[in-house]
Amino acid sequence: MSPDTASHPAGPAPLPQPVWITGIGLVSSLGEGAAPHLAALADPPAPVLDVAGFAPFPVHPLPPLNLDTQIPKKGDQRQMEPWQRLGTYVAGLALDDAAARPLAAEMHLVVAAGGGERDVALDEQVCNAIAGLPAAEAALKLNEMISGGLRPTLFLAQLSNLMAGNISIVHGVTGSSRTFMGEEQAGADAVRIAAQRIAEGRGHAALVGAAYIAGRWDMMLAYAGAAGGLWREAWVPAAARQATGGGMVMGSAGVFLVLETEAAARARGATGIARLTAITGTASRRRGEDTALAAAQRLATPLLPRLVPGYAVLSAGSGMAGSYAAEQGFLGWLRDRGPAQGGVTPVADMIGHTVEAALPASLALAALAVQAGRAPQALVSSFGMWRGESLALVEPIEGGAA
Template sequence: MTESIWITGIGLASSLGEGPEVHRAALAGGRPVVDDVSFAPYPVHPMPALDLDRQIPKRGDQRQMEPWQRLGTHAAGLALDHAGARALVADMHLVVAAGGGERDTALDEAICAELAALPPAEAGPCLNERLASGLRPTLFLAQLSNLLAGNISIVHGVTGSSRTLMGEEEAGADAVRIAAARLAEGRSGIALVGGAYAAGRWDMLLLYAASGQLWRGPWTPVAARQAAGGGLVTGTAAAFLVLETESHARARGAAAIARLGPVRTGAARRRGTDTAEASAAALAAGLPLRPGYAVMSGATGITAPTAAEAAFLAGLRAAGPEQGPVRHTADLIGHAIEAAFPANLALAALAVQAGAAPQVLVTGFGAWRGEALALVEPA
């Protein structure tokens, strides 16, 4: 990296609410907002109440977006406002981490019920017919992952280069890594990067439940879940960061919230010796950790990756320097999949800005795959 990268704007919305102040207060001693009823037996951190008109003024734009897209577009606008960067959007690079769109659950249930009543030989032709006639072409368009980036470009006018990454937690970490690397290489002075996830989706909950990864029953913190067998509690969140080179920010008189240090990502196969712990240890080699650094942990609560992170952090403690407190962000906002790493970076930047730690190591251990580390420190 050839130039220092500053975080100059944060757009953060979660079940706690929106904006830096509500999340800074939560870091100082807030309680999570949890819905234990709507998707029982699986608790989720629900969608917050948002004044969408402030960031997405056209109702037509709001109607054509799915909830996670509205959430992400809203958070992107919050980041632009926080950075005072509305006048810079024409040349601003955009990097977005996104999953697939939301399913038409009622239609899925109707098709499954119809197929269940048919002989196997008739099920295939019936499914093809229902897919051809029951799904609107616009529904397929609404499920495209890159529509979040498209909506941000349309609503907020961000018209520099645009990239969308898919791949669960690793997409969010790689989005930040790529955006920061492009800035440091001198390809631009400013970028908007982040992701969004809506937890209140039966289609996603069923996918995670089928692999045995979800926590069942009343909400409990990550550490208590780990002791009781582990499990994931998904969180609704969107997080966008305005990243700038130091020279670009200084030239326009922008203040830094925090400095973004190295961002490193990996993807262990998590088989044999290619473990998540070993992957993270390799990523940590040479990191300029300061005594008393805090950890903003992206632990999911799922047994294996959470244990791998704990072992990795224990290794860092043993090797030194002195390690400060470890904070599981999933205890506050849940685990937001693609948005998890950007959200944890935002929380780390707020903690550094408040003087709560001399430096924060942000970790990400994906539910299935993907490891990431980043350093956030005072500018």
């Protein structure tokens, strides 16, 4: 066992061989692909917001997508709702970016997913029809209304694992398929497991990612209950929300990364974007001494000797008060313990909070930043809105890509 793991035996093992990010598919309210995101990292533009559609909650909308380019069969498009379409679309972008289509059949797929769209209009009809009825009568009417009202294929468009299913069908990714659930940590664990599996020799390439659609009342209902959950005022950066209790502005984004072992990437002459030096995560209980800050410090301790002056930080935080404070404390601790910190980018201020996609999207931005020479290294820090702490470190590929 290496000293890294001995220092926190509960933590994930280091990657046994180097892993590269060789492809990125990324869509957010800022646009599609590397260019708009790199531009925004250099000079943050005004956030792209829809303030009317889901008032009082501002959300970051999706840009228009030319779905036909990645999901050529209309029949496939019809089998999905926007969330699955977005994920399937960006998964294709990532495969193209990596020029990895020939690898798809043997590639592992790990998706971090929430749930797909409900039939919101039907939900409202049912609520209005039966909420006032006695329980027994309401139950009968419920059966009748949803039996007759649900579109049979909607279930498949809703199932969490069917984004992965659609990616297998549309893009032929069939090495394996796993879908993780659990908000931000699902995104972090998806990257971690995908990277570990290929690094330990279970296959050579993996496609990993997530998608989130912000403009969905069914998902807003899920997050409304959190203290200070959804921000309901005019947009301000997450830092400026903290004085009044914090809160999240949700963002629409889809992101997939192609991961390959360095050996496999070099062997096929692939152009790497960045090296994924570390991906690590845990979940503190966030009570007593088992704090998010302490958990992140344990995760960071083995990484500290690797950090170089000027490393950039991409924060995947949500804007929720408790996790925001913990992450700020952690970044301060890093400044005290480590080399000089470069710029800190709160990714949710650029594209909104994208839950399962938050860490993969921040990791994509980190990889693009180091590839573009904007920083010698980039550290991604993810503190989940409720649970989960993760860190990832990316570095430029020495000597440039092959």
